Amino acid sequence: MVLSLSGTKMAHASGIRSIMEDIATSMRGASTxxxxxxxxxxxxxxxxxxxxxxxxxxxxxxxxxxRASCLYGPSRGTDDLVAAIVEYFSGRYGWPLTPEHVVVGSGSQMLSFVASAVFTGPGAARDTKTVLPALPDYTGYQGVYLFPGGVAGIAPRIELCGDRRFRYHLDLDALRRSDDIGLLLLSSPSNPTGRCVSPQELDALLEIAADRDVPIFFDHAYGSPFPQIVETPEPPRWHENIINVFTVSKAGLPGERIGFAVGDPRFIEPMVSFVANSTLHAGQLAQQVTARALATGELDRLTAEVIRPYYAHKRRLGEKLLADILPADVNWRLHAGTSGGMFCWVWVDEPWFDDRALYSRAKEKGVFLVPGRPFFTGEVAPAGFGRHDGRCFRISLSADEPVLTQGLERIAAALTELRDAA
Amino acid sequence: MVLSLSGTKMAHASGIRSIMEDIATSMRGASTxxxxxxxxxxxxxxxxxxxxxxxxxxxxxxxxxxRASCLYGPSRGTDDLVAAIVEYFSGRYGWPLTPEHVVVGSGSQMLSFVASAVFTGPGAARDTKTVLPALPDYTGYQGVYLFPGGVAGIAPRIELCGDRRFRYHLDLDALRRSDDIGLLLLSSPSNPTGRCVSPQELDALLEIAADRDVPIFFDHAYGSPFPQIVETPEPPRWHENIINVFTVSKAGLPGERIGFAVGDPRFIEPMVSFVANSTLHAGQLAQQVTARALATGELDRLTAEVIRPYYAHKRRLGEKLLADILPADVNWRLHAGTSGGMFCWVWVDEPWFDDRALYSRAKEKGVFLVPGRPFFTGEVAPAGFGRHDGRCFRISLSADEPVLTQGLERIAAALTELRDAA
Incomplete structure (x- = not known):
């Protein structure tokens, strides 16, 4: 049996997936x-x-x-969901929408895969890449391009903020030097950092996208208008070069795989065809549920009254626990600034630190975290960026408070041991 | 904006899709x-x-x-569904299954897309194609390969059977001459003809597949064990070169997009990775429903007591109506023999006949059928095959009896007009 080039690439389990399988296997065998x-x-x-x-x-x-489950339906999305999306975003943001601006997919992962396959790869005139302008970013973006070498990630610039904080900045100059951009792909608030692209940064990205005539796939999985897990909400931008992508996964329905993209029909139409050719359409009961959640205002209510306050509390808690529990004599820093998302992203700026070593040591102590390296997909790093990408880790704010507290205590012990062993 | 090669190909709406959109648009505007x-x-x-x-x-x-809808899950499929599949097929057919033999996808369309992307296309050593050995076959197979020219279909040989019947036979010699097979893809019973691959034909296909070390993607959408819309059910074959693919779509749940593939892990594992990378996993509530339908025996009960008898009746009705209603002095023939599926496939062997002309004339008379050409995907026809592929049409047995009767009356009138105008 021989796999094709796309088969070889897509059959590759990304770094994060091996880790997640290791965790799933371990958790399954463990006593509660x-x-x-x-x-x-x-x-x-x-x-x-x-x-x-x-x-x-x-x-x-x-x-x-x-009607939903026992009949095939339109590839763009069910009439009810497409209408609900048009009405919701027209009403809330004044966007000039018609159904032609919308495509529903089996989750935003699938939509990013579709966009990558449609807008990047081997071309008639030249080959282009999926470019991640805001590393570190969602590890799932490793999965979306079809051919080896089909991605490039731009390493960030780092700003230190006080003793225990730091921030990434987009390296827009490095991005401007990229000459093979087919698609710009980013999450904001970001998984893993929670970082939000600022309006000024988005202006710059749009200038680049317009200049190259390529779309920006803007993944709002954690952002506005739902689930709005973000300190200072910014409305999504309407622009002919942005494909705005939304999902109900982080608003509570990850198992059903419903996401949708809203943008210029010249980008949306080929994506609709791709969905038709590859999967016919997304599951329709969950589409109808999403339409109902949008149209009844229940999704907005959950966002405002439940989800946003929950994560705001967990973020404050996470910051406090990190300060209380991590070793005072280790130079760790939390990514902060305009922030959101479901995670804390910690940088341990010590020569003895390695993210995979921490993962293993923490696992021995019975706590799982995510090492940082897999978030630096296709990294093109400037001289001097050093080993930063191997010196970060991610912890989730979805965990209950006792789990978060005990987990951080075990991580602190692991850190101390790693330092002492160095 | 520039689409990549895969984007250009996948953005193309296949012939059947334009027709289906024409029909949907017309039906939407029409009075009931x-x-x-x-x-x-x-x-x-x-x-x-x-x-x-x-x-x-x-x-x-x-x-x-x-558990199903509010959490992410395994890319292979939910534990419950994978276990139900293993138990069902082990118990029913004695297959030596483990979870590693199974992958669930968002419908069998998606699984055929995944298999085509994994096993065919540009390769490190050479390029291969998705080969359809049993034309005419499901038009959706036009959608599944990523690059222009990525498919080849083998034209059938035709056997006349009495006055009003005919049968296709696989042209195995032509298939053996194909030197760029990456995947063999077929439906049996077939959409559109209802034709079933015979055990002897499957032996021959397997010999070719084993010789080339490629998988046969065997699409049982209408076959055994469910919904078993077939005259003489054959059990699916277990073989290291077959990927057996099943779906609950034709058993009543097309809107939910659940299909699954069962085969050798060397084929299944890269497909699981592709699913993970492209969509994470299929919708989980519908997966759990499918698990329940398998495990409780409800799917078997529906198949045996309701679905199979329903279509057996409709098939007999369709044959009778065709004989009663189509013009006696037109040389039409119904595909027959080992048969199943949801359709009647009619060949009008007259020099004046054209499938698209019939589509247009029938539409004027207020009845929609599907012209035959789109089912001959990537056809490589031998000299002498002539214009057969433009002289067939498909009608659905899902329609109610009065609709079927009146619809055929209008088609008969359209045929007469076309002949008289020639």
């Missing part, structure tokens, strides 16, 4: 509570959130089961 | 009942089938909503 998981990518199972979605499913089954 | 649709690809909305799936959804929501 003995292992602590701070690697979680799932949103917290907040009872009010779970209960609301459950009610929306019951109502949707009553309203449209036979 | 004035337009008759014999182009339907949906399974018939049999109340007992719809009601059973609805009950399974209710039960599944009660049993596992939070």
């Amino acid at each position: 509570g003995s292992l602590l998981n701070l690697s979680i990518g799932n949103p917290a199972p907040i009872p009010e959130v779970v209960g609301t979605w459950r009610r929306l499913f019951d109502e949707t089954l009553d309203a449209s089961f036979a | 009942g004035s337009l008759l649709n014999l182009s339907i690809g949906n399974p018939a909305p049999i109340p007992e089938v719809v009601g059973t799936w609805r009950r399974l959804f209710d039960e599944t929501l009660d049993a596992s909503f939070a």
Whole structure:
């Protein structure tokens, strides 16, 4: 059996996936509570959130089961969901939308895969890449391009902020030097850092995108208008070079894989065709549930009253626990500034520190975290960036407070041991 | 904006899709009942089938909503569904299955797309194609390969059977001459013909597949063990070169996009990785519903007691109506023999006949059918095959009896007009 080039690339389990499988295997065999998981990518199972979605499913089954589940449907998305998206974003932001501006996919992961396959790769005139302008960024972006070498990530510039904080800045000059951009792809607030692209940075990205005539795939998985896990919400921008991408995953429904993209029809139409050719359409019951969540205002209510306050509290808690628990004599720093998302991103700026060594040591102590390297996909780093990408780790704010506290205590012990062994 | 090669290919709406959009647009604007649709690809909305799936959804929501819908899950498929598949096929056919033999996808369309991307296309040593050994075959296979020219279809040989019947045979010699096979892809019973690959033909296909060390993607959408819309059911074959692919779409749940592939882990593992990289996993509530349908025996019950008898009746009805209604002095023939599926495939062997002309004339008379050409994907036809591929059309047995009767009457009138105008 021979795999094709795309098969060879896509059959490759990314670094993060091996880690996640290691964690899943370990957790499965463990007695309840003995292992602590701070690697979680799932949103917290907040009872009010779970209960609301459950009610929306019951109502949707009553309203449209036979039509949704027992018939094929349009590849763009169900008429009800597309109409709900048009109405929601027109009403909330005044965007000039028609159904032609919308495509629904089986999750935003799939939409980023589709955009990457449509806008990048071997071309008639020249080959282009999926470019990540805001490293470190979501590890799933490793999965989306079809050919080896099809991605390039721009290393960030680092600003130290006081004793225990730091911030990344986009290296726009490095991005401008890229001559093979087919698609700009980023999450904001970012997984893993929580960093939000500023309006000024977005202006600069748009100038580059317009100059190259390529789309920016802007992944709002944690941002506005839902689930709005962000300190200072910015409305998504309407621009002919932006594909704005939204999902209900982090608002509580990750298992159903519903995401949608809103943008200029010249970008959206080929994506609709790709969805039609590759999967026909996304699952329709969950589409109808999403339409109902948008149209009834329940998604906005969950966002404002439950999800946003929950993560704001968890973020403050995480910051306090890090300060209280991590060793005072280790030079660790938390990414901060305009922030959001479900994670804390910690940089340990010590020559003896290695993210994979911490992962292993922490695992021995019964706590899982995510090492930083896999978030630096396709990194093109300038001289002097050094070993920064191997000196970070991510912990999840979805974990319960006792798990977070004990988990950080074990991580602190692991850090101390690593330092003492150096 | 520039699309990449894969973008250009995948952004192309296949011939059938333009037709289906034409039909959807026309039906949407029409008053109820004035337009008759014999182009339907949906399974018939049999109340007992719809009601059973609805009950399974209710039960599944009660049993596992939070776990299924509110958490990410494994890319191979939910533990429950993978276990149910292993148990079902081990028990029913004695296959030596483990979870490593299984991958769940967002419908069998997606699985054929994944297999095509993994096993065919530009390669390190040489380029290979998705080869359709049993034309005419499902038009959706036009969508699954990523690059222009990535498909080749083998034209069938034709056997006349009495006055009003004919059968296709695989041209195995032509297939053996193909030197760039990466994947063999076929549906059996076939959409559109209902033709089933015979055990002897499968032996020959397997010899070719084993010789080339490539997989056969065997699409059982209409076959055994469910929905078993077939005259003489054959069990699916277990062989190291077959990927057996099943779906619940034609058993009543097309809107939810659940399909799964069962085969040798050397084929399945890269497909699992592709699913992980491109979409994370299929929607999990519908996966859990499918697991329940398999494990409780409800899917077998629907198949045996409801779906199979329904289509057996509709097939007999369709044959009778064709004989009663189509013009006696037109040389039309129905594909017959080992048969199944949801359609009647009619060949009009007259020099004046053209499938697209019939489509247009029938549309004027308020009835929709599907012209035959799009089913001959990537056809490599031998000299003498002539214009056969433009002289066929497909009608659906999912339509109600009055619609089928009136629709065929209008088609008969259209045929007469076309002949008289020639």
